[in-house]
Amino acid sequence: MPALFRRVAEKDRKAIHLFVDGHEIEAREGDTLLVALLTRTDRLRHNEFDASPRAGFCLMGACQDCWVWTEAGEQLRACSTTAQPGMRITTTEVPWLMNR
């Protein structure tokens, strides 16, 4: 899949690794989850009603279009969550809390 975002500066930051839908990806320290994902791929999730792909819209926590989930079922707004090493993210909502 092509990436939506491209980095234009601050490219020499330390690499971190996280997992998206089970696959390990490399991101940079200080990336938001949205940036960590969209510099690798072209969508964050699918709309609940027609399954169309979505990739966020406002980037300031207002539109609620950029939700991703942790494997534990926690909802995260990708635009305002900083990527942490070892995070395990899914781009589809898990139907129940897997850790409980």
Added chain:
Amino acid sequence: MVDEPVIVIGAGPAGTRAAQRLVQAGLRPVVIDENDRQGGQIYRRQPANFHRPPEKLYGTEAAKATALHSDFEMLRPHIDYRPGTTVWGVSEAGLMTVHASTVDVVPFSRVIIASGATDRIMPVPGWTTPGTYSLGAAQIALKAQACAIGGRPVFMGTGPLLYLVAWQYLQAGVAPAAVLDTSSLATRLRGLRGMASRARVVANGVRYMADLVRAGVKLHAGIMPRGIESSDGGVSAVTWRDAKGVLRHVSCDAVGMGYGLRSETQLADLLKCEFIFDPCFQQWRPHVDRDGRTTRPDIYLAGDGVLLRGADAAEAAGQLAACAVLRDTGYAVDAQEILPLHGTLATMNRFGRGLAQAFPWPAHLAAGLPDETVVCRCENITAGEIRRAAGELDAPEMNRAKALTRPGMGRCQGRMCGLAAAEVLAAARDVPVREVGRLRTAAPIKPLPLNCTVKS
């Protein structure tokens, strides 16, 4: 009796100056900031491990940004700063907040809301395609994360931010494919008189346009958006009608869109402040006096969250709102402090109204949206559904339309679609937009995590 604190919501230019003035008077305000770092949107800060200098991030406004940030750092020991915290509701006991997944109730004696604004959006067919962002988003990607939304973006909409963002992309080495503005050269000339009150700002804008033209970026005025086209699930082109009515097309891989700003007024609504319709900005906003007092004696408003006048005005309005709180609670405030702030805001008012005239909200586009165009992104509600509410289901106003066909019912509560949905409804009923009212706010105004714990 325990004295409850004064709360400042928001830590952009308005919130920062409000907090600073309260601290000067010896108070210790609670400052609740939804972002992880102070600064707001215009002066949004990059993560701590980034190295670009302020001049790169804020351009001509670098000195103001730096002053605001360093003043806030000096305030830190004197305030109860709560970053990463959202106010999502109101109860008898105080403001309901959430931080990570911890819910808290924060009692208050007075509240200054400085919640800022978001992009004002007019939908267009295809605008839910990945790669389409608000103008503010395009700027945040660049400023806070050093990323471009694409390699060949189109910027479409109207207002000064359109040219600023396009110029910032150009400076970052990402040449826009085109800048498409719905405002005509004639409306811009009409607005010039009001805008002349801030010649430096106008000169900056003209410089951005000139730089773009010099770099070969095509600027089109008086356009009518037709659609965002996609291939393989991503943005591939934008189509529009030019000023002569000719259908045109430009290839691109991303779109930044926005038509001015809309005030973020949901908290004032939850707190039951009275609203008025502002014919100049064509939107509802809480009624305030010139110091920022609302119709509720304990609630004050400052910055773009009540009136769209930009960051400089927000600093003055924040200080004024704090002065109002101080005066209303028995502190002495010298009239010599108030007068120049009123003067500043009078200039900003003229300028803001000039801008609204120069780059008018293109309300007329709502009537022409094809029925199948998504208006409400959250719930995938189309223009056709809203028209069904207007006609067959006979909804006279927005809340009825929402109950019947769900525009604004989703997670964003109409923050993105509310104003445009009202235009679709008004056009379908052939009434002025103020007659269809505004969406009522309901808590939680932003989604809460499922596994919230209550702070004890």
